[in-house]
Amino acid sequence: MAVTSQQIAELAGVSRGTVDRALHNRGRVSPEVAARIQKIAEELGYRPNSIGQALVRARQGLRLGAILQSAETPTMQDVAVGARQAAEELRLSGVEVEIREIQGRDTAKVLRQINELLDWGAGGLAIASNNTPDLVRRIDQLYQQGVPVATFNTDAPDSKRLCFVGMDSYRAGQTAAGLVRQMLPNGGLVLPIAGHVNNGAHYSRLRGFLDALKDAGDIQLLPFQPCFDRDDYAHEITQHTLRENPSLSCVYITSNGQRGVCRAIEDERRKGRVRVVAYDLNEPNRKLLQSGDLSFVLDQVALDQGRRPLQILYHYLLNGTPPEKELLYTDILIRTKYNSGDEA
Numbered sequence: 001m002a003v004t005s006q007q008i009a010e011l012a013g014v015s016r017g018t019v020d021r022a023l024h025n026r027g028r029v030s031p032e033v034a035a036r037i038q039k040i041a042e043e044l045g046y047r048p049n050s051i052g053q054a055l056v057r058a059r060q061g062l063r064l065g066a067i068l069q070s071a072e073t074p075t076m077q078d079v080a081v082g083a084r085q086a087a088e089e090l091r092l093s094g095v096e097v098e099i100r101e102i103q104g105r106d107t108a109k110v111l112r113q114i115n116e117l118l119d120w121g122a123g124g125l126a127i128a129s130n131n132t133p134d135l136v137r138r139i140d141q142l143y144q145q146g147v148p149v150a151t152f153n154t155d156a157p158d159s160k161r162l163c164f165v166g167m168d169s170y171r172a173g174q175t176a177a178g179l180v181r182q183m184l185p186n187g188g189l190v191l192p193i194a195g196h197v198n199n200g201a202h203y204s205r206l207r208g209f210l211d212a213l214k215d216a217g218d219i220q221l222l223p224f225q226p227c228f229d230r231d232d233y234a235h236e237i238t239q240h241t242l243r244e245n246p247s248l249s250c251v252y253i254t255s256n257g258q259r260g261v262c263r264a265i266e267d268e269r270r271k272g273r274v275r276v277v278a279y280d281l282n283e284p285n286r287k288l289l290q291s292g293d294l295s296f297v298l299d300q301v302a303l304d305q306g307r308r309p310l311q312i313l314y315h316y317l318l319n320g321t322p323p324e325k326e327l328l329y330t331d332i333l334i335r336t337k338y339n340s341g342d343e344a
Helices: 005-012 016-024 031-044 050-060 074-091 107-120 133-144 169-183 200-213 231-244 258-267 283-290 302-319
Strands: 063-068 096-101 124-127 149-152 163-166 188-194 219-221 248-253 275-279 296-299 327-329 333-335
Touching (some): 005 016, 005 031, 016 031, 063 107, 063 302, 074 096, 074 283, 096 107, 107 124, 133 149, 149 302, 169 200, 169 275, 188 231, 200 219, 258 275
Parallel strands (some): 124 149, 149 163, 163 327, 188 219, 275 296
Antiparallel strands (some): 296 333
């Protein structure tokens, strides 16, 4: 038999209303009482009635929040366009959507935005996440409180999030390795560059790439370098590597920073001799493909990553309809100068 909020109230010695407020952040409850209620709920295996909560939210006006990290990068700007498209579609159904954008990657800022959106009345959250312990813990708390979280672009696989929408980054890294094998049939020296060390997507792209090339014969891999999504750092790393290793054949970059890489190659007069494999068909990368600065781009369909999580949360909260799968991977599309036009 399912545990009810009334049973928790009796065990905690409080009213049912206090239990509701403590479990769903709907009013002031002292930290000590809230902790006692949370502990009893966890011990009893209490699970909120999501369908019943959805009906309440539907009567009161459903609100959803979205939190984007690294909002300054071209890719996340495309993701934001998708989120705004979903917000406009949902607005026609009476749903309010609040989109928060964070510069860089910062778990503390994400946690603050979560609290602000809950205070605003968000019943579900879409988060471009990290798999850091603090954020995983907070997502698990939201699960206990009946506030579903859909992650996108970057995942928190150790958490109790509802689902993830984004690229299978490990497989994308393997795909990139296959392209490099084709480009360098006689082998060569390759420089891997990653973005943020706490970005799970960047790390998985790197790991998939390195694993696929570990027995690649004549292909030699330099130690990877982090550029923190910054073009100036990527430029410095690439320029230094070119000067130290004149035989460099290819740069593989898992994050933003492609323009810095290409500029360094041009500055060192190595354009056309050093190949570059990057990610995301955003407008800057489209131009770099057309100019021949980038050889290949692996596209992750950024618009869908912004749009789908909010739609999933809407159907889950309103109708109790779960996502079809926990991992909703977007396509891995290989783009060249010949299929990267505005019509793509």
